[in-house]
Amino acid sequence: xxxxxxxxxxxxxxxxxxxxxxxxxxxxxxxxxxxxxxxxxxxxxxxxxxxxxxxxxxxxxxxxxxxxxxxxxxxxxxxxxxxxxxxxxxxxxxxxxxxxxxxxxxxxxxxxxxxxxxxxxxxxxxxxxxxxxxxxxxxxxxxxxxxxxxxxxxxxxxxxxxxxxxxxxxxxxxxxxxxxxxxxxxxxxxxxxxxxxxxxxxxxxxxxxxxxxxxxxxxxxxxxxxxxxxxxxxxxxxxxxxxxxxxxxxxxxxxx
Ligand code: 13P
Numbered sequence: 001x002x003x004x005x006x007x008x009x010x011x012x013x014x015x016x017x018x019x020x021x022x023x024x025x026x027x028x029x030x031x032x033x034x035x036x037x038x039x040x041x042x043x044x045x046x047x048x049x050x051x052x053x054x055x056x057x058x059x060x061x062x063x064x065x066x067x068x069x070x071x072x073x074x075x076x077x078x079x080x081x082x083x084x085x086x087x088x089x090x091x092x093x094x095x096x097x098x099x100x101x102x103x104x105x106x107x108x109x110x111x112x113x114x115x116x117x118x119x120x121x122x123x124x125x126x127x128x129x130x131x132x133x134x135x136x137x138x139x140x141x142x143x144x145x146x147x148x149x150x151x152x153x154x155x156x157x158x159x160x161x162x163x164x165x166x167x168x169x170x171x172x173x174x175x176x177x178x179x180x181x182x183x184x185x186x187x188x189x190x191x192x193x194x195x196x197x198x199x200x201x202x203x204x205x206x207x208x209x210x211x212x213x214x215x216x217x218x219x220x221x222x223x224x225x226x227x228x229x230x231x232x233x234x235x236x237x238x239x240x241x242x243x244x245x246x247x248x249x250x251x252x253x254x255x256x
């Protein structure tokens with residue numbers, strides 16, 4: 001099956017809505033239609049930039065998709081500080097990152113909460129980007145497979161086969177995030193194959209074939225091609241390198 005490549009820029013807690021306009025325009029000038037034929041390109045800015053970028057993207061007909069970095073699972077109610085899937089849909093958000101290791105480590109996001117978020121994102125018609133990954137000590141004690149499959153199984157519990165096919169999975173080894181130390185393409189490819197097999201075991205072979213699996217963790221213009229050459233890696237979840245339009249454009253255009 002042909003899975004279209006997917007490159008997501010996760011801006012994390014960076015850039016104001018004014019800076020977001022400049023970065024998005026500059027990125028747009030550096031890309032051409034062929035880039036979007038090859039890959040879906042997603043910008044996942046802070047919540048405060050979403051409305052601004054929605055307007056910009058619509059006005060200038062930019063083929064970027066918007067992503068959100070977080071969501072609450074309830075539709076509305078007394079949840080101070082939270083944002084619902086329905087609110088994100090109205091901003092034309094297409095993708096929502098869930099289970100990012102920073103949220104797991106700093107905000108107590110356990111597998112059950114990841115699962116609830118996945119369900120609410122899917123119910124609203126958006127695509128969850130389910131992040132999984134092991135810490136350095138888990139890797140050193142040989143627990144990588146167990147950790148990532150447990151996280152993925154937890155996130156995909158009680159979904160239909162179609163829903164399991166519709167998610168995006170991102171393998172982000174915790175030790176590679178923001179450290180400049182990336183997984184080898186071979187190692188990442190093997191873990192992504194394992195994740196695909198896990199989706200297939202839960203949702204059937206068609207879901208396993210269809211699901212898009214990304215690598216994330218210190219992706220840059222110099223290493224992206226190695227990851228993209230792997231059969232089971234369909235794209236990248238890019239942090240630091242997505243903040244600079246020149247660098248992010250070079251990641252997206254790695255094939256040039
Ligand atoms: P870096 O690319 O900065 O390592 O961040 C990866 C990441 O966490 C993307 O979600």
